[in-house]
Amino acid sequence: MQGRITKQISNQYTVDTQCEKIICSARGKFKNMGLSPVVGDIVEIDPENKTIEKIISRKNKLDRPVVANVDVALIVTSLKKPDISYTLLDKLLTIVQSNNIEPIIVLTKLDLVSKRELKALKKTLKYYEKLNIKVIQNTKLYKLRKMLKDKVVVLTGQTGAGKSTILNKLDKNLNLETKPISEALNRGVHTTRHTELYKIGKMYMVDTPGFSALDLNMMSVEELKNTFREFANYKCMYKDCTHNNEKNCGVKKALDDGLILPTRYENYIRFLKEIYENSSKLYK
Ligand SMILES: Nc1nc2c(ncn2[C@@H]2O[C@H](COP(=O)(O)OP(=O)(O)OP(=O)(O)O)[C@@H](O)[C@H]2O)c(=O)[nH]1
Ligand SMILES: [Mg+2]
Ligand SMILES: [Zn+2]
Structure with a gap:
């Protein structure tokens, strides 16, 4: 039986098969092979023993967040609180594209910038659109639904950028925890801690722990x-x-x-x- 891993908490993997969700553990052999199943993997399972038997070869794998077989990355970019960081934006674009993932920039908190600031920002962002990178606003999420049909999608971006808020808007039943930025920053931790795929309509979305520092590990x-x-x-x-x-x-x-x-x-x-x-x- 085949399914997709949608959630992992240590050695407990939730596998979404066509009919049901089964919580499985990974066999020891994976560890010996230096390979462990991750969220997004398509796996063969033994439904009786509730074990993962085989990992189908991956299209790609992200390290942070750890997710496999990703089609699209929404680079959630807040314009204010936290302020837009072009270094982070460019770094995420680089990492995403080097993994053969299509990037889409989703702008948030447009309501917090003045008209004049917005004009300057939009001019800069036009540059990215000219590179054939889609830029959309979090107030126009209906545009996303069409683009993301049948895709595995990761959301990435700074803590407090508004990733969970986007998912909550896309699916009113999710009720993910969101935190005002001041609180999140004061605690110095991300509100979202484990990696999980949420099936929203026809798309699989990942709400990831936000991150601010990333390395370009092993990139040439x-x-x-x-x-x-x-x-x-x-x-x-x-x-x-x-x-x-x-x-x-x-x-x-x-x-x-x-x-x-x-x-x-x-x-x-x-x-x-x-x-x-x-x-x-x-x-x-
Ligand atoms: N003004 C304004 N606030 C927003 C917008 N989008 C999200 N927020 C707020 O920003 C705060 C942080 O949003 P979250 O969705 O928790 O951010 P996150 O990216 O999931 O953060 P982490 O899980 O910590 O990585 C919340 O208080 C949201 O209500 C927006 O477009 N405008
Ligand atoms: Mg979050
Ligand atoms: Zn040159």
Whole structure:
């Protein structure tokens, strides 16, 4: 019998089969193989012993949150309280795209910014739309329903950005815990703690613990470059140009010409350095 893991609490996996939810444990052999089932996995189970027997090979797997077979990531981006962070936005875009997941930016708390601020923000966000990344507002969630039909969807973004609030709006029966930002920040912990897939209509949604710091674990420079889609439009003298200190770099020229958003380039360099630091740690 096959099903999808929708929830995990230590070795207790909730497996959603076509007819029922069965709580299973993973067999010891997975541990020995250095492989453990995660939320989002499609698994073969033994319904009598209530054990997971086999993990069907994955399309992808995210590390934080730990979820497999993800189609779309909603990058929930609050404009105020917490303030928008382009570094976090670009980092999430990079991580999501390097895992072959389609990113959709969902803006929240538009009601907390002034008209003038909103105008400037929208201009910046247009840049992302030109990269073919969808940007939608949390007041227009009906647009999401169509886009996310039959998809496994993760929500990600800072604590207090409004992820659980979005899920609650999409499904009035969920009643996920949400916390005013001041309270959440004072406690220094995320309101949402374990990973779980919620079936909402025809989509599987993950309400994840929000996170603010992420590393680009094991990403190569080549992968990083690929996730900055706009860079491919410019030609550099060296084919393996890292767009850092090289001569005749088309990307740096485009930056000087105002064709590349400065924060995008800054974040790219920041991530590049992180990757170099990670790999030097590896060889120490
Ligand atoms: N003004 C305003 N408040 C919002 C909006 N969206 C969410 N909030 C509020 O922001 C606070 C945090 O929302 P949550 O949904 O708990 O945030 P979260 O992203 O799930 O946070 P974690 O679970 O801690 O990662 C709550 O008080 C929400 O009511 C919005 O569009 N405007
Ligand atoms: Mg939450
Ligand atoms: Zn270059």
